[in-house]
Amino acid sequence: MVPAHGGRAAEPVYRPILASRRGELEALGHLDDVVTPLLAPILQVSIPDSYTLDVLGRLPTGLLPAVDVTGLPDAPETELARWGVPLVPVIGLADSDRRLVAHGAAARGHAHRAVVRLRVGQDRAGPDATTAAVERVWRLTRLVPEQCDLLLDAGDVCCAADVRLAEPRLRRLLEWARRHAWRSVSLAAGGMPPAISRLPTDEPVRLDRWDWRLWQRLADLGVGYGDYGVGSAVPGADQPGDRLPTVRYTTDDAWWVYRWSRRGGRGDDRFADLCRALVSAPHWPAAGADFSWGDHEIVRRARRSAGAGSASNWAAWSTSHHLAHVLATLTRPGREARPGPWRSGQPAAERGRPARPHRGGETRRAG
Numbered sequence: 001m002v003p004a005h006g007g008r009a010a011e012p013v014y015r016p017i018l019a020s021r022r023g024e025l026e027a028l029g030h031l032d033d034v035v036t037p038l039l040a041p042i043l044q045v046s047i048p049d050s051y052t053l054d055v056l057g058r059l060p061t062g063l064l065p066a067v068d069v070t071g072l073p074d075a076p077e078t079e080l081a082r083w084g085v086p087l088v089p090v091i092g093l094a095d096s097d098r099r100l101v102a103h104g105a106a107a108r109g110h111a112h113r114a115v116v117r118l119r120v121g122q123d124r125a126g127p128d129a130t131t132a133a134v135e136r137v138w139r140l141t142r143l144v145p146e147q148c149d150l151l152l153d154a155g156d157v158c159c160a161a162d163v164r165l166a167e168p169r170l171r172r173l174l175e176w177a178r179r180h181a182w183r184s185v186s187l188a189a190g191g192m193p194p195a196i197s198r199l200p201t202d203e204p205v206r207l208d209r210w211d212w213r214l215w216q217r218l219a220d221l222g223v224g225y226g227d228y229g230v231g232s233a234v235p236g237a238d239q240p241g242d243r244l245p246t247v248r249y250t251t252d253d254a255w256w257v258y259r260w261s262r263r264g265g266r267g268d269d270r271f272a273d274l275c276r277a278l279v280s281a282p283h284w285p286a287a288g289a290d291f292s293w294g295d296h297e298i299v300r301r302a303r304r305s306a307g308a309g310s311a312s313n314w315a316a317w318s319t320s321h322h323l324a325h326v327l328a329t330l331t332r333p334g335r336e337a338r339p340g341p342w343r344s345g346q347p348a349a350e351r352g353r354p355a356r357p358h359r360g361g362e363t364r365r366a367g
Contacts, residue, residue, distance in 0.1 A: 012040035013330045015115075015151060015186045015226035016323065017233075020045045020067075023315025024229065025055045028063065030293035030320060036062040038327055042090055042115060042151070042188075042226070044068045048078065056085045066090045066115045074099050080106035090115045091148075093123050093133040097140055104141030113147045113183060120154045120169060127176045134180070145181040151226060152177075154189035154214065156233040163214045170214075174221050181344050188226030189214050190233025192248070192255065201244065201261040204281065206254050213253070225330060230255065230318045245271040246314050247298070250322040251283045252329065271308035275301040285325075294320025 018024040020043045028041060043065050045052060059065065068090035072078040079102040080087050088111045089103035107114040116137060118130070125133070138144060152173055154166050170187065177185050191211035199205045211227045219225070230248040231237070249256045260274040278284060279302045285291040289299040294317035300306045309317075 011037070012184075013038050013224065014323075014326055015040045015042055015066075015149075015188060015224060016229045016326070017042045017044065017068075017153070017188055017190075017226060018229050018319070019043075019231060020052050021315065022051070022312040024231075024319050025052070026312070026316040027294065027319035027323060028059055028065070029055060030316075031060050031063060031323070033060055033062060035324075035327055036060045038331065039063065039323065040066065040088075040149075042066045042068060042117075044071065046071050048072065048083070053083060053085060056083075056087065064088055064111055068092075068117065070095070081109050086110040088113060088115060090117050090151075091137055091141065092117055092119070093130075093137065095137075100137060100140035104143060107141060107143060107147070113149065114141065114143055115149045115151055117151045117153055118173070120152060120166070120173065127172075127179075130176060131179070146183055148183055150177055150180075150182045150185045152185070152187045152223075153226075153233075154187065154211075156194070157189040157191055157210045157214050158193055159210060163210055163217070166214055167217055170218060171221075174218070174223060178344050184224055185222070186224035186226045187215055187218060188228070190228035190231070192228065192230060192232045194232040194234035194237035196246070196248075196257055196259070199257055199259060201259045204249075204256045204258050204277070206256055209250070209253055209255060225326070227326070230315070230322050243311065245274050245308060246311070247274065247278060248318040248322075249278060249283065250318075250325045256281070256283055268304070268308045272301055272304050275299070278302070292320045292324035294318065294324070 016039070018028075018041055024043075031039065041063070045067055048069075056065065064086060066088035067080060069078045069080070070090075070092050074096050076082065080089050081102065087106065089106045091100065091103050091114050093116075095103070103114060116134060123130070123133070138148070152170060154170060157163060157166055166189070174185065189211035191207075191209045193207065215223070215225050230250065245258075245260045247258045249258065258274050258278055260270050262270055262273060275298050279288070279299060285295065287295075289296040297306070297313075297317045301308065
């Protein structure tokens, strides 16, 4: 992957929300050690199988993923502290008391921090109720705000109307967030449609990155950037079924979706034709195969130096390029929409934080 941080201190600038599938995990496994400190992935785990745990234990040095187990049963086997792998817990406002206590133990056992994920479409409450919810989180996890990264998850944002509707609510949430001394505040959204099987085949199709446009409208507030990679934010989307060779290729403000159905010859020939079309397109990066591991693999297929691979491979190569592109964009010197350091809007003595959380004391209401 192209390192582009220009010698600045290595702090996370990008928080992608990724499914814990083989393709996404493989892309993370091929990250360059130079850029791993700039990335703070959030993995949504649906099945904590042996493969997932093995990959999590072999990720590049410096890459510490956060793990969201909201979709798993609230049981001892889903407690992150029992997995034996350094992880950052992702905490939901509606998590049970038992799960919050377990997340607190996991946070203190490894990174001494956690991610609080506020789902904008689901956690709809006024500022006082939201403050009460996060104070409950801090009290039961025995964490303080300075140990918590806040992630505002706007979910599916797939058109200009979605952006217009989401922006004012997010501005109100960011105003609320400034009452507390969060370690950082980031915004994530997903712009990829939930189903791409209806798109035309045998030609690249351009899709706007509405999640990126939403963040650009709010970046001046110092909020960090997150997205759903090349996947959709809609639950249950991106399920296997469309087996056509597919690559989702990220550019500055769009994705180019390549779905190839041309018949004749072997399947390897069909994917090679797709890759040749991609590497000859205007949006192919100047760095070519050196831009990311995924781009290198695409070039190999264009040259027929390797087989077509599988749907998991296509997802891995698409994700690899996407991660590299977003990091290069966010760390590009002189870019206008760059997240600044997060600052709470109140003096430290007035920020919402739990009082002596290790003793279970009641918290003080902010605002």
